[in-house]
Amino acid sequence: MTGAERFRALHHDRAPGDPLVLPGPWDAASARVFAAAGFPALATPSAGVAASLGYEDGATPADEMFAAVARIVRAVDVPVSADVEDGYGLAPKELVERLLEAGAVGCNLEDSTDGVLKDPREHAEWLAEVRAAAGDRLFVNARVDTFVRGVDDPEAAVERAARYVAAGADCVYPIFAPAGVLPLLRAGIPGPLNVHARPGEGPSPAELGGLGATRVTFGPGLQRHAERAVREIAARLAE
Known part of the structure; x- marks a missing residue:
């Protein structure tokens, strides 16, 4: 079984309340x-x-992001999916080649650029490409940015998600969807559902699973927790 097949299998036949929990490493050590x-x-x-x-979110050059992903992949024996934002303007074939060269088994792809939502039809066509x-070499997680871009109507997220699944996405990720709308999203979206969690805040991964999450990710939350811990240590050392 390939890494992508192993990763895809982890998303299926999950019991309610038992979502796939995927920590987000930011370097090889983590x-x-x-x-x-x-x-x-x-x-x-x-x-x-x-x-x-050393970059702001969204400002990492593509070459550096792919190199960082490759270092993370080399450091572990488990499958690694890569968040590659909106694809860095790469053509679908080149994007896929870069991900596979880095050793990733999957990818996150956003449906907004520079803070603006993309046309869902055009984005679905791009996802299909x-x-x-x-083929089956990558697990495609299509991020739905409606909630993060100020569109609070769950039906808007459901409509986009349905287009992306029809285009071939393995999973959809309505980032920052409120916990209260997850049952509605679950009822309207076919296939696996990725939900964002905040470490130590809000519903636990198991609770999010009970609301409909297939998998739970944390964005940069774990990296920021680690940074705060280092800051506290640094402050004590400086006293």
Whole structure:
């Protein structure tokens, strides 16, 4: 079984309340920690990787992001999916080739650029091209940015998600969807549903699973927790 097949299988036949929990490593060292803790797969957060490389979120050059993903992949024996933002303007074939060269088994792809939502039809067509280029070699997680861009109507997220699934996405990710609308999203969206969680805040991963989440990710939350811990240590040392 290939890494992508292993990763895809982790998303299916999950019991309610038992979502796939994917920590977000920002470098090789954090990836080793999460893998050693027993997590079966990992999913890099673009914002966390950007911070580790000294960039603001969304400002990481594509070459540096792919190189960082490759270092994370080499550090662990579990499948790694990569957040590659909106694809960096790469043609679908080149994007797929870069991901496979880095060793990723999947990817996050956003449906907004520079804070503006893309046309859902055009984005679905682009996702279909990514799927055609990847075949079954990559797990495609299509991020739905309606909630993060100020569109609070759950039906808008459902409509976009349905287009993306029809285009070949393996999973959809309505980032920052409120917990209260998750049952509605679950009822309206076919296939796996990715939900964002905040470490130590709000519903637990198990509770999110009970509301309909297939998998739970944390964005840059774990990297930011680690950064705060280092800041506290630094402050004590400076006293």
